[in-house]
Amino acid sequence: MATAFAMKPFVRTAALLLATVISFAAPAAQAKDELVIGVTQFPSSFHPGMDPLLAKSYVLAMTRRPFTAHDPDWNLVCLLCTELPTLENGHAKLTERPDGTRGIAVTYTIHPKAAWGDGTPVTSEDVVFTWEVGRHPETAIGAGAFFQRIEKIDVVDAKTFTLHFDRPAYDYNAINDLDLLPAHIERAAFADPASYRRRTAYDADTTNAGLYYGPYLITEVQPGSHIVLEPNPTWYGEKPHFRKITVRVIENSAALEANLLSGAIDYIPGELGLTLDQALALEKRHKDRFTFIYKPGLKYEHIPLNLEHPALADRRVRQALLHALDRDALTRRLFAGRQPVAHGFVSPLDPVAAPDLPTYAYDPKKAAALLDDAGWRMGKDGVRHNAAGERLSLELLTTIEDSTRRLVQQVLQSQWRKAGIEVRLRNEPARVLIGESMRRRQFTMAMYFSFSAPELSPRGFLHSSQIPTAANNFAGQNRSGLRNAEIDALIDRIEATLDPAARRDLWYRLQVLYAQKLPALPLYFRTDPYVIPKWLAGITPTGHQGPSTLWVERWHVLR
Amino acid sequence: MIRYLAERIVQGLVVVAIMSFVIYGLIGLMPGDPVDLMISANPQLTTEDAERLRRIHGLDRPIWERYAAWATSALQGDFGYSRTFARPVLEVLGPRLANTAALMLGAFAVALMIGLPAGIYAASRPGSIADTLVNLASFVSISVPTFWLALMMIILFAVTLGWLPASGLPTGPAGFWEHVRHLILPVATLAIVEAGAYVRYMRAAMIEALRHDYVRTARAKGASRTRTILGHALRNALVPVVTVMALSFGGLFSGALVTETMFAYPGMGKLIFDSIMGNDYNLALVALLFATILTLVGNLIADLAYVALDPRIGLGTGPGTERAR
Numbered sequence: 001m002a003t004a005f006a007m008k009p010f011v012r013t014a015a016l017l018l019a020t021v022i023s024f025a026a027p028a029a030q031a032k033d034e035l036v037i038g039v040t041q042f043p044s045s046f047h048p049g050m051d052p053l054l055a056k057s058y059v060l061a062m063t064r065r066p067f068t069a070h071d072p073d074w075n076l077v078c079l080l081c082t083e084l085p086t087l088e089n090g091h092a093k094l095t096e097r098p099d100g101t102r103g104i105a106v107t108y109t110i111h112p113k114a115a116w117g118d119g120t121p122v123t124s125e126d127v128v129f130t131w132e133v134g135r136h137p138e139t140a141i142g143a144g145a146f147f148q149r150i151e152k153i154d155v156v157d158a159k160t161f162t163l164h165f166d167r168p169a170y171d172y173n174a175i176n177d178l179d180l181l182p183a184h185i186e187r188a189a190f191a192d193p194a195s196y197r198r199r200t201a202y203d204a205d206t207t208n209a210g211l212y213y214g215p216y217l218i219t220e221v222q223p224g225s226h227i228v229l230e231p232n233p234t235w236y237g238e239k240p241h242f243r244k245i246t247v248r249v250i251e252n253s254a255a256l257e258a259n260l261l262s263g264a265i266d267y268i269p270g271e272l273g274l275t276l277d278q279a280l281a282l283e284k285r286h287k288d289r290f291t292f293i294y295k296p297g298l299k300y301e302h303i304p305l306n307l308e309h310p311a312l313a314d315r316r317v318r319q320a321l322l323h324a325l326d327r328d329a330l331t332r333r334l335f336a337g338r339q340p341v342a343h344g345f346v347s348p349l350d351p352v353a354a355p356d357l358p359t360y361a362y363d364p365k366k367a368a369a370l371l372d373d374a375g376w377r378m379g380k381d382g383v384r385h386n387a388a389g390e391r392l393s394l395e396l397l398t399t400i401e402d403s404t405r406r407l408v409q410q411v412l413q414s415q416w417r418k419a420g421i422e423v424r425l426r427n428e429p430a431r432v433l434i435g436e437s438m439r440r441r442q443f444t445m446a447m448y449f450s451f452s453a454p455e456l457s458p459r460g461f462l463h464s465s466q467i468p469t470a471a472n473n474f475a476g477q478n479r480s481g482l483r484n485a486e487i488d489a490l491i492d493r494i495e496a497t498l499d500p501a502a503r504r505d506l507w508y509r510l511q512v513l514y515a516q517k518l519p520a521l522p523l524y525f526r527t528d529p530y531v532i533p534k535w536l537a538g539i540t541p542t543g544h545q546g547p548s549t550l551w552v553e554r555w556h557v558l559r
Numbered sequence: 560m561i562r563y564l565a566e567r568i569v570q571g572l573v574v575v576a577i578m579s580f581v582i583y584g585l586i587g588l589m590p591g592d593p594v595d596l597m598i599s600a601n602p603q604l605t606t607e608d609a610e611r612l613r614r615i616h617g618l619d620r621p622i623w624e625r626y627a628a629w630a631t632s633a634l635q636g637d638f639g640y641s642r643t644f645a646r647p648v649l650e651v652l653g654p655r656l657a658n659t660a661a662l663m664l665g666a667f668a669v670a671l672m673i674g675l676p677a678g679i680y681a682a683s684r685p686g687s688i689a690d691t692l693v694n695l696a697s698f699v700s701i702s703v704p705t706f707w708l709a710l711m712m713i714i715l716f717a718v719t720l721g722w723l724p725a726s727g728l729p730t731g732p733a734g735f736w737e738h739v740r741h742l743i744l745p746v747a748t749l750a751i752v753e754a755g756a757y758v759r760y761m762r763a764a765m766i767e768a769l770r771h772d773y774v775r776t777a778r779a780k781g782a783s784r785t786r787t788i789l790g791h792a793l794r795n796a797l798v799p800v801v802t803v804m805a806l807s808f809g810g811l812f813s814g815a816l817v818t819e820t821m822f823a824y825p826g827m828g829k830l831i832f833d834s835i836m837g838n839d840y841n842l843a844l845v846a847l848l849f850a851t852i853l854t855l856v857g858n859l860i861a862d863l864a865y866v867a868l869d870p871r872i873g874l875g876t877g878p879g880t881e882r883a884r
Binding site for chain 2: 047050140142143145197198200225226250255432476
C-alpha cells in the first residue's frame, strides 16, 4: 500500500509534465506559405553527379536546373539554356574528326540572368570545369561515359559554349546529364581528383548558397530526417510561392500515411511516396481532403526469361506463358485499372512507342495449342510433360520486400497452373535479386521493374554485347541472354540516326521484334500515386525520370 | 582494482580487434553490390560506368585487402569515409549517437520507473489481483509488436487527438520542449515494450529475496512491510536485475530499428541497418564496434555494481561465486 501511495505523486507529476509539454510546445497551425513534403528516402549525397538516387534528384531539382530536360509532355526543352540546339536551327553542326569519322558540334547559350546563390554568374567556365570533373577516371561521377563522349569544349563567351561530341547520336542535343558544378567553389576540392568525392562542398558544406542556382536553396539538412529549402534571391525565373519547403523523410509508408493524416506533412509525391494499393485505400477514406493523381510512367514491370533454360529457349513456350495470363483482369482487380498493361518495353507515353504492336491477349486455348505444338502435353496430374517425361516446371523469382509484387506472383502462379504450367515461387531481398541472382543469371523467370527514360536506347538490356558473363565480370543487363543480329543492328542504327522520322521507323521494327522474340513477359507500367492536399495546385507529374520538382516554382495555394 | 581494470581493458581490446575482422568479413560475405542498385536507379549509366564506380569504391578488391587498408588507417585515427552518407564515418556517427542517447536513455529511464516499482509491488503481493494485473500488463508489454504499438500511438496521439507530432526531429531552431515533444511518442513506445521485461525480472528477483530468512527475521523484529522490502530485500533482489540492465547498456546505443523507422527518427539502429544493407563497410564496422565496446563497458559496470551491491562479491568473481563469507 505504501508503494502504491508513493506512486501517486509520481503519476500526478508525470501527467502534469506531459500536459504542460503538450500544451506549451504545440506548434502554431501550419501557415500556407510553407509546405511539408513527405518522402520515403534520404539522399546519400547532394552532389549532382554522384549516387543517382531518386531522392537526390527530387530535392536538387528545386535548387538547380539541368541544361535540358523532358517536360511533362515528354518534349525535350531548355531549362538553363535559352534555345534548344538542333541541326535545323544551325546550333548543331556535323563535323569531321581528325580520323575522318563524323562528329557533332552543339552550341548552347546559358540563360543571361542565371547566377549561383552567392551571386556569382553561371558561366561557360562552370561548364568546362564540370566536364573536367565528369571525364576524370578517378571521380565517382555516375555518368562518366557521357562526359567521355565530349571530346572538347569551345568557350565562345561567358555565356556561350560549344560541345564537340565524338559521334553524332540521336540524342545529340539532350545534355540532361551535364549537372553543372560551380567552378568557383568546387575547383579547390577537385585539386586532388581521387579525393574529390570526399571533399566536395555538396556534402561537406551542403547549405552553401553558392552551390545552387534554382528557385530554392538548401538551408538546413538533418541527415536521415529532413531537408529545408528557402527561396533563392538570385533565381532568374518565376518567383516561387512557398517561403519554406521542408522535405521530411519517413521511410515506412504506413507511418508516412499517418503523418499525412495528422497534418505533420502536407503532400506525398508519387516519385517517393505511397504504394499504389495504399493510395487506392486512402482515396476511399479521404477523397474529400486530398486530390489523387495516378501517373503511369517508365517503370516497366516485366518478367525477364532466362533463354538458356531448355523450356524457355522455345519461343512457343514463351508465347504460351503470355497467352495464359489475363493481365487485364490482374490490373483491374489488383490496381483498379490504374496500371496500364504493357505490350512492350516502351511506355505508351513515349513518342517512339509503336501504336499497333503484336499483342498477346488472354487466350487459354491458344496457349494450350502452342504448348502442345512445342511437345508439352497435359498430364493426368494437371501438369504438362514432354516426350522425355519431364514436367513443365519453372521458377518465378521476385523481391521479398514488395507485398504487392508477391500478390501478383501468386495470381500468375494460379493462372499458369490452369494452363498446366507448374510454377514454384522464390523470393529474395532486392539487393540479392538484382546484385546476385540477376547479375549472374541464376534465375529462370524473375519479376521486377526496370527504369527507363524517354527514347532511351535499349542497348543495355537487349544488345548481345551486354549479356553478363564471367568473362566480362557479369557486366551488362541483357539478363535474358537474347542474341539477335537484327536487334543488335537496329540498336546501332537507332543510336546513329539523327532524323526523328527515320528513327521512329527503326524503333517500330525493334518493338515488333521484341514482341515476337519475347525475351521477357511484359506485365504493366507502374503508376506513381500523388496525394495532394486540396489547397495545393500546380503540381504536374511527368511520368519519366525528370521529377515534378523541376517546375516547383509553379506550385501554389488555391485561393 | 587498477590491475583488474587493466586486465579487462586488454581483454576488451583483443575482443574489439577480433570483432573488427569478423564483422568486416561477414559484411563482405553478403551477396549484392551497391553499384548494381545504383545502375537500376539510373538507366543512363553504362557498363563502363559500373566498372569504373566499382574500382573507385574499392569493390573490385579482395575483402582482406580492403580490411587491411581500413585497419591501417584506423590505427592512425582515420576511421574511413561513409559511402552511403558521403561523409567521414565519425561525422555521421556523432549526431546519430546523440539522438539515440536521448531516445534510448529516455526510454530506459521510463521503463525502469515503470518496471521496477511495478515488479516490486507485484512481488510483495503474490497471487493477489494486483499481481495478476501487473503480470498481465507485463505479458502484453512483452508480446505487443513494436511496429504495431508505434502505429497505434501515432494514430491515437497524432492523427486522432492531434496532441503530439508523429515523427522525427523538429525543423529549424527548436527549443528544448519542442525536442521533448517530438520524443514523447517514440520514448513511450520503447518504454512500454521494455517495461514488461523489467517487471518480470524485478518480480522474480524480489519474490526470491523475500523467501530468505533475514526477511522473516526483519519482520519478526517489527520492521514494517515497506521497510522490509525497500530496506532489506531490494538490495539483494537488485543484483540479477542489474545484470540485465548492464547487458542492455550496449543495446542502448545500438538503437531501436523498428521504432526509429516508424517515427522517422535518425538514430543508430537505422544507421547500422542502412550501412549494412548498403555495403557501407566503414560505417557498419565502426558502428558495430562501438556497440561492442559499449557492451564490454556494460559488463564491466555490472561487475563493479555487484561489488557495490553485495560486499561478499569480489572483483574477478560474479554473483553466486562469492570469494569470502
